[in-house]
Amino acid sequence: MNAEIEMGLWSMQEIGTRVAQDVEPNWLVNVGIGMPQVAIEPLTERGITLHSENGIIGLGPSPSPGDEDPDVIDAGKGFATVVPGGSFIDSITSFTLIRGGRLDLALMGAYEVSVNGDLANWRLRGKKIAGIGGAADLAHGARRVWIITTLFANDGTSSKLVKECSHALTARGVVKRIYTEYGVFEPSGDAFRVIGLADGVNATDLADRGVPL
16 A cells, blocks of 8 residues: 555546546546546536436536435436436437447446457456446447546456456457556557556556556
């Protein structure tokens, strides 16, 4: 932990802010469940229109404690808000937007991303019960797929950026960018290109830890 503090790894809030800086003002953005939700607040602060696959256009930040509305939830079944001018749509319309290529960007989590941009984010190897939900629709339907995740798996040693995915694939060749606490990376076909690194993070050190750079 001390080494991480010295390196100045990005916090979840800082990752969300970095993502928001890279989003174009007129984009329609789907925010997935889990880590991608760290980008909701900085995106709404910039006036970006957010989509939740369960039927919200104009998704807002999580409500303050005590202000939760049980009738307003996001795709992950968490309490949500809707920005002024936002709307509710049915599932058919929501997935028509997704499958029809109307989303400019999908922010998703990941178990693994390969150097080819392959995405594995719905089923861990050896796990018997899993549900893909709308992940495959979003991965194939959105014009861009960006990943927000930790760089290493829960064991702290296995890189989530890999030469080839070992978990069940969600989609092939769809990931364009990955945001982590260590930095921002892009698949380049035979390795990952470094777009930016947190203070003190060295690409050589990451390569020594198994990140294919």
